[in-house]
Amino acid sequence: MVDEEEIIRVAKLMKIDLEDHSEHVGRVKKMLEYFDILDQIDLSSEEITSQEKSLAELRKDEFIPHDKKLIESLKNFREHYVRAPKMN
Amino acid sequence: MNLNTSILQYIEDVKSGTFTTEEFVTETLQRIKDVDEKVHAYLSLNDSAINDAKLIDKKIASGEKVGQCYGFPISIKDNICITGTKTTCASKILENFVAPYTATVVNRLQDEDAVITGKTNLDEFAMGLTTEFSAFGATKNPWNLDYVPGGSSGGSAASVAANECLASLGSDTGGSVRNPASFCSVVGLKPTYGLISRYGLISYANSIEQIGPMTKTVKDSAFLLNVIAGQDANDDTTIDNKNSNYLENIENGIEGKKIGIIKEMTTSDGLSSEVSNSTKEAIHDFESLGASCDEVSLPTIPYTVAAYYTITSTEAGSNLARYDNIRYGYEMESEGYEYNSYISKSRTKFGPEVTRRIILGGFVPSAGHAGKYFLKALKVKSKLISEINSSFKKFDYLIAPTAPVQPFKSGEKIDDPVTLMLLDYNTVTANLTGKPAISIPYRVSNGLPIGMQIMANTLEEKSLFQAAYALETKTKLPEVPL
Numbered sequence: 315m316v317d318e319e320e321i322i323r324v325a326k327l328m329k330i331d332l333e334d335h336s337e338h339v340g341r342v343k344k345m346l347e348y349f350d351i352l353d354q355i356d357l358s359s360e361e362i363t364s365q366e367k368s369l370a371e372l373r374k375d376e377f378i379p380h381d382k383k384l385i386e387s388l389k390n391f392r393e394h395y396v397r398a399p400k401m402n
Numbered sequence: 403m404n405l406n407t408s409i410l411q412y413i414e415d416v417k418s419g420t421f422t423t424e425e426f427v428t429e430t431l432q433r434i435k436d437v438d439e440k441v442h443a444y445l446s447l448n449d450s451a452i453n454d455a456k457l458i459d460k461k462i463a464s465g466e467k468v469g470q471c472y473g474f475p476i477s478i479k480d481n482i483c484i485t486g487t488k489t490t491c492a493s494k495i496l497e498n499f500v501a502p503y504t505a506t507v508v509n510r511l512q513d514e515d516a517v518i519t520g521k522t523n524l525d526e527f528a529m530g531l532t533t534e535f536s537a538f539g540a541t542k543n544p545w546n547l548d549y550v551p552g553g554s555s556g557g558s559a560a561s562v563a564a565n566e567c568l569a570s571l572g573s574d575t576g577g578s579v580r581n582p583a584s585f586c587s588v589v590g591l592k593p594t595y596g597l598i599s600r601y602g603l604i605s606y607a608n609s610i611e612q613i614g615p616m617t618k619t620v621k622d623s624a625f626l627l628n629v630i631a632g633q634d635a636n637d638d639t640t641i642d643n644k645n646s647n648y649l650e651n652i653e654n655g656i657e658g659k660k661i662g663i664i665k666e667m668t669t670s671d672g673l674s675s676e677v678s679n680s681t682k683e684a685i686h687d688f689e690s691l692g693a694s695c696d697e698v699s700l701p702t703i704p705y706t707v708a709a710y711y712t713i714t715s716t717e718a719g720s721n722l723a724r725y726d727n728i729r730y731g732y733e734m735e736s737e738g739y740e741y742n743s744y745i746s747k748s749r750t751k752f753g754p755e756v757t758r759r760i761i762l763g764g765f766v767p768s769a770g771h772a773g774k775y776f777l778k779a780l781k782v783k784s785k786l787i788s789e790i791n792s793s794f795k796k797f798d799y800l801i802a803p804t805a806p807v808q809p810f811k812s813g814e815k816i817d818d819p820v821t822l823m824l825l826d827y828n829t830v831t832a833n834l835t836g837k838p839a840i841s842i843p844y845r846v847s848n849g850l851p852i853g854m855q856i857m858a859n860t861l862e863e864k865s866l867f868q869a870a871y872a873l874e875t876k877t878k879l880p881e882v883p884l
Binding site: 320321324325326327328329330331338341342344345346348349351352353354355357360361362363367371372373380382384387388389390396397398399400401402 | 500502503635636638702704705707708709711712719723726728729730731733736739740741742744745746747749750752754757758760761762763764765766768774775777778779780781782784785787819820823
């Protein structure tokens with residue numbers, strides 16, 4: 315059984331303000347309860363597989379200049395810095 | 403002028419001088435003006451579409467080399483970036499975001515002289531199956547305006563079905579091209595993972611999503627894939643398609659081919675009787691085309707929707723973390739807020755479905771819960787890949803209806819998250835396994851469309867188009883009543 319308090323705690327960690335969104339908790343809970351179906355499948359012999367690429371196959375990690383001053387399209391900046399709210 | 407034409411027919415008509423690109427584009431924009439107030443397929447229009455068309459006409463008149471698209475009008479889902487234009491993802495949080503670069507798929511279209519008509523509506527950040535979760539109002543189904551067009555590429559599907567363009571590009575994470583294609587009676591392709599560049603597609607669940615063409619005919623889908631597919635230095639997941647010509651041999655037929663009818667998708671509880679009957683008719687059609695059809699079971703399918711939502715929510719939680727309203731976003735005074743509380747407050751602009759998926763995306767991979775959800779979901783994905791690879795050793799194609807039901811009334815299912823999730827039941831398998839799948843308009847029953855889905859093995863798009871084209875020749879569908 316999923317604990318509502320925990321959903322609220324996770325929402326906070328994901329930077330989701332639930333003060334006005336309390337109705338979401340019930341719906342998230344319903345979705346998580348549906349995910350319980352994953353308990354019914356035997357996965358004991360399954361391995362997690364993933365596709366891998368060697369570093370040589372990736373594009374070069376190099377600086378490509380952009381044709382515009384991107385910083386000027388940001389909403390709040392000073393010189394070369396983005397302005398952000400203060401941190402505690 | 404008949405706007406209900408295919409891309410290939412349009413190109414012939416422009417080449418033969420039946421009409422100019424400008425005339426056709428002008429008429430298309432007039433059609434948008436006439437019907438889009440009701441359909442709401444578009445979020446924004448390209449103000450320079452007519453000028454773009456004029457430039458192509460000039461090229462044609464002067465004998466200059468013209469791109470293979472000859473100015474056909476195409477719409478683009480509003481989660482695909484075009485330099486200097488708004489890309490909103492149908493979200494309030496990106497309401498005024500202007501893209502600083504253009505997606506590879508759009509560059510390729512423009513290099514071949516396609517004319518972009520505008521950006522189409524979607525469920526916010528492509529999360530949804532009805533286009534009702536758009537922050538800027540729902541799109542309606544052109545077949546019946548009281549019904550949903552499917553989603554999340556509902557605006558793209560509706561724009562093609564309502565003759566507001568000749569084709570569109572959508573994106574498909576769990577069925578978001580094929581589901582609205584089925585609901586609006588257009589052709590929708592989810593290609594092999596990596597066949598089309600995702601550079602410039604705003605990420606939702608990038609390990610499984612793909613951009614896909616939405617067209618009026620199967621040949622148009624193959625044509626469009628020729629233009630946009632192939633390796634891209636800006637997307638390392640793209641694969642070399644050796645410049646395949648997907649139109650080549652498209653009329654070869656499917657004589658002697660083996661088709662697997664997916665048991666779990668054709669006998670599921672949620673399957674409507676209309677869709678079930680149409681599937682039986684489709685099987686009969688395939689047999690009459692010379693293919694043999696046998697039932698095949700993929701026992702993992704009942705677990706795929708839960709696995710799909712677990713994986714996609716996890717990736718969404720991570721991908722959408724970038725929307726902190728600090729570098730770009732909407733105007734919100736930062737005075738009085740601490741850094742984290744500012745971000746949390748600004749993110750209340752996310753709509754309800756996106757908010758829920760982000761919460762889920764934090765929950766299912768978290769330290770205490772990953773074993774129960776996320777790691778299991780990844781194992782389900784592996785098991786499904788083994789099953790489907792075994793099936794493709796016996797069969798050339800796997801078929802099922804694209805959606806278990808026909809379009810339903812707007813608002814009917816919006817409050818039932820599990821029912822909505824299960825609409826993806828027949829489509830998520832192609833995403834989780836990376837296989838190509840196409841939805842073909844097959845029937846219109848009680849005035850509402852039904853689509854059939856054909857899946858093929860990795861990079862077997864040419865063969866997939868042959869089967870789709872063969873089935874298309876067996877259908878005779880009415881015109882959209884709008």
